[in-house]
Amino acid sequence: MPDPADAPLAPTLEQPDPEPDFMEDPSIDPHPHYARLRVHCPVPQLIDGHGLTRFVVTRYEDAKAALNDPRLSRNARYAERMLVAAGMGALLDDDVAAANHNMLSADPPDHTRLRRLVAAEFTPRRCEALRPRVQEIADELISAFEGTGETEFMHDFANPLPALVIAELLGVPREDKDRFRTLSNDYMRPWGDPRQVEATAALAAYLAQQIQAKRERPGDDLLSDLVSSRAEDRLTEDELRGTALLLLVAGHETTANLVGNGLLALLQRPDQHGLLRERPELIPEAVEEFLRYDSPVERAPDRYATQDTEIDGTFIPAGSIVQVAISSANRDAAAFNGADTLDVTRAPRGHVAFGYGIHFCLGAPLARVEAQVAFATLLKRLPELELAVPVETLTHRQTSIIRALETLPLRFTPRR
Numbered sequence: 001m002p003d004p005a006d007a008p009l010a011p012t013l014e015q016p017d018p019e020p021d022f023m024e025d026p027s028i029d030p031h032p033h034y035a036r037l038r039v040h041c042p043v044p045q046l047i048d049g050h051g052l053t054r055f056v057v058t059r060y061e062d063a064k065a066a067l068n069d070p071r072l073s074r075n076a077r078y079a080e081r082m083l084v085a086a087g088m089g090a091l092l093d094d095d096v097a098a099a100n101h102n103m104l105s106a107d108p109p110d111h112t113r114l115r116r117l118v119a120a121e122f123t124p125r126r127c128e129a130l131r132p133r134v135q136e137i138a139d140e141l142i143s144a145f146e147g148t149g150e151t152e153f154m155h156d157f158a159n160p161l162p163a164l165v166i167a168e169l170l171g172v173p174r175e176d177k178d179r180f181r182t183l184s185n186d187y188m189r190p191w192g193d194p195r196q197v198e199a200t201a202a203l204a205a206y207l208a209q210q211i212q213a214k215r216e217r218p219g220d221d222l223l224s225d226l227v228s229s230r231a232e233d234r235l236t237e238d239e240l241r242g243t244a245l246l247l248l249v250a251g252h253e254t255t256a257n258l259v260g261n262g263l264l265a266l267l268q269r270p271d272q273h274g275l276l277r278e279r280p281e282l283i284p285e286a287v288e289e290f291l292r293y294d295s296p297v298e299r300a301p302d303r304y305a306t307q308d309t310e311i312d313g314t315f316i317p318a319g320s321i322v323q324v325a326i327s328s329a330n331r332d333a334a335a336f337n338g339a340d341t342l343d344v345t346r347a348p349r350g351h352v353a354f355g356y357g358i359h360f361c362l363g364a365p366l367a368r369v370e371a372q373v374a375f376a377t378l379l380k381r382l383p384e385l386e387l388a389v390p391v392e393t394l395t396h397r398q399t400s401i402i403r404a405l406e407t408l409p410l411r412f413t414p415r416r
């Protein structure tokens with residue numbers, strides 16, 4: 001690969017078909033916009049609030065090819081001149097970048113080394129073995145509110161379930177779950193937002209404390225394993241912290257929204273809700289359909305063009321930023337019949353909700369176990385769940401890449 005410092009400043013092309021700020025304004029449903037772009041302008045160049053331009057990949061086949069293209073790096077230094085020109089050069093500062101030294105931000109060979117260190121923890125077999133514990137946590141959370149007949153579902157269930165699971169896996173105290181949930185919510189805010197920068201620093205400091213605690217008293221947990229890999233010099237101190245941060249944030253921000261978005265989609269389709277209650281054996285397929293229909297990671301983290309390239313007829317100059325719209329790819333009618341319709345019997349093989357290629361989600365087997373347990377338990381214990389507010393009043397969080405409900409108020413017949 002060429003040296004990032006040599007990357008030219010990508011020219012801003014004429015915007016062929018201006019779009020409203022649907023990628024930045026969470027009150028706008030992005031799906032109709034993606035649908036129009038897939039047909040008329042599959043790789044538009046969109047400009048964000050900082051004036052930063054990105055080529056956005058909207059079609060399914062293009063998305064897979066881009067996610068698997070070694071010319072599209074995860075190293076932001078390839079777009080240094082564009083970031084600096086947009087006043088976002090601080091993102092490349094060593095201390096900001098250090099918090100994110102992890103596999104998701106690395107290209108091979110570092111990516112391969114960092115992924116290998118933890119891959120054994122996330123095999124389908126290892127994650128399957130966690131199912132009984134995930135079930136206990138899900139039951140405990142529902143028991144806390146089932147007597148009341150109402151719940152703010154994101155707060156009471158969708159957020160804490162994966163947060164508690166990843167806290168136990170990493171070996172960080174479960175009492176801290178609210179603290180790191182607030183911090184990782186802020187960490188997901190748009191790039192350049194001061195709360196995002198503060199949350200990154202606070203999470204890094206929190207994890208540095210936890211790492212120190214494991215050094216003094218190692219346990220049978222993932223963070224202690226990473227600390228011993230560090231002692232063997234298999235990763236640097238920054239990579240140790242960056243990996244812990246990635247696992248903590250990726251481990252719950254995403255699954256929480258799979259459960260939230262999936263349940264909202266189901267509650268809007270009583271026929272599908274009824275079908276799943278009658279045939280719970282369909283739940284694993286339904287979870288795949290929820291992932292496809294309203295993907296929790298709406299857009300994959302940015303890629304940076306290391307050389308001139310082309311996507312679906314659009315010229316991408318070296319130094320450009322490329323973003324793959326996962327949500328859009330998963331609604332592409334060329335890949336999924338009736339793509340805008342939720343169909344829990346569809347079994348949507350090949351959706352890209354977990355990405356594609358070398359960065360394919362490491363935690364996919366864990367996310368699947370968590371979501372399957374979540375839906376099975378909810379359908380069994382609270383079969384007549386319904387929205388407690390009109391659907392139009394629900395709002396989404398302002399984030400960089402995820403599609404996340406702010407709240408999801410529900411009601412049901414109270415259980416004694």
Ligand code: HEM
Nearest residue numbers: 103104250251254255258300301354355359361362363367
């Ligand atoms: C529904 C839940 C989840 C979704 C939708 C999801 C989605 C994704 C996506 C789209 C990527 C690829 C990003 C890219 O190519 O730039 C990814 C990567 C990753 N995910 Fe997940 N994820 C979920 C749950 C989890 C969980 C539970 C964990 C683990 C604890 C996890 C850990 C990771 C890691 C470590 C990577 C980076 C892999 C690499 O760079 O090789 N994810 N995830």
